Amino acid sequence: MKQAIKRAILPPPGPRRLPLGIARGLRMQIDFQYQTGTYLGLYEVELNRHLRQILRPGVTAFDVGAQHGYDSLVIAKHTHVAVAAFECDASCIEEMADSFALNPGLVDLIRPVHATIGDEVGQLGLDDWAYGGGFVPDFVKLDIEGAEVAALRSADRILAERRPALIVEVHSRELELDCGEILAGHGYRPVVVSPRKIVPDLRPGEHNRWLVAV
Numbered sequence: 001m002k003q004a005i006k007r008a009i010l011p012p013p014g015p016r017r018l019p020l021g022i023a024r025g026l027r028m029q030i031d032f033q034y035q036t037g038t039y040l041g042l043y044e045v046e047l048n049r050h051l052r053q054i055l056r057p058g059v060t061a062f063d064v065g066a067q068h069g070y071d072s073l074v075i076a077k078h079t080h081v082a083v084a085a086f087e088c089d090a091s092c093i094e095e096m097a098d099s100f101a102l103n104p105g106l107v108d109l110i111r112p113v114h115a116t117i118g119d120e121v122g123q124l125g126l127d128d129w130a131y132g133g134g135f136v137p138d139f140v141k142l143d144i145e146g147a148e149v150a151a152l153r154s155a156d157r158i159l160a161e162r163r164p165a166l167i168v169e170v171h172s173r174e175l176e177l178d179c180g181e182i183l184a185g186h187g188y189r190p191v192v193v194s195p196r197k198i199v200p201d202l203r204p205g206e207h208n209r210w211l212v213a214v
Contacts, residue, residue, distance in 0.1 A: 010036070015102050022048045026073045027102035029095060037201060038070055044201060046193050047167060050212045054139050054165045055079050062086065062126065062137045064117055064151055065144035065169075069096030069110070075139070076106040082135055083109055086124075088116040088144075118150035125154035136162050143169040152182045159186040166190075168211040179211055188213040 010032035018026050021041020030039050037043050055061075055078035063072040066085035069092075076083045087093050093114045100107045111134075115124035130136045136158060142151055148168055158164060159182075166183070168190075170176040176192075183190050190211040195201065 023074050028099040059138040061139040064142045069099045076109045086113045119154040127157040139165045141167045149178045166213045
């Protein structure tokens with residue numbers, strides 16, 4: 001019933017220009033049943049001050065767990081250089097490509113990569129991609145629903161040599177501690193950012209926070 005009411009009163013899905021926030025002016029495919037907050041500039045606003053500090057012109061980036069491509073577009077909008085958008089879900093790859101194509105000035109900067117990121121056999125390591133024909137990032141945004149540790153382990157050379165800025169979303173207390181330990185081992189001092197309490201984003205788990213290492 002709730003979904004039926006939403007369908008009846010909300011605008012239909014389709015391409016929209018985002019009117020507010022750090023993504024203002026970007027165009028995306030928006031489904032208002034699930035992405036009203038994104039459209040209104042409310043998605044992960046807790047991170048915006050950190051992103052504004054990090055996303056300077058010329059900062060290359062990895063968006064690991066790119067999903068619908070929102071973060072990739074925001075990064076490209078502010079840096080004007082290469083972004084690699086890693087995503088394991090083929091349907092998300094297709095959807096993000098549609099949104100990227102709505103932004104002619106940015107579409108050529110963003111490279112979708114269909115892969116599962118990690119340090120196990122059959123997975124793509126971030127070091128392997130970066131040093132094997134891709135590029136080495138100045139910034140890594142990581143949100144892959146529980147596989148954060150494996151992804152960081154796969155980026156050992158990047159962390160040691162390039163020392164990029166990072167924003168890592170963690171989905172349990174144990175993962176937060178493990179990711180923090182990896183980052184500390186590379187000389188980072190991550191800051192913990194907690195979700196806002198007023199009009200929060202809907203999240204699947206009880207523990208969702210970010211480690212920001214600049």
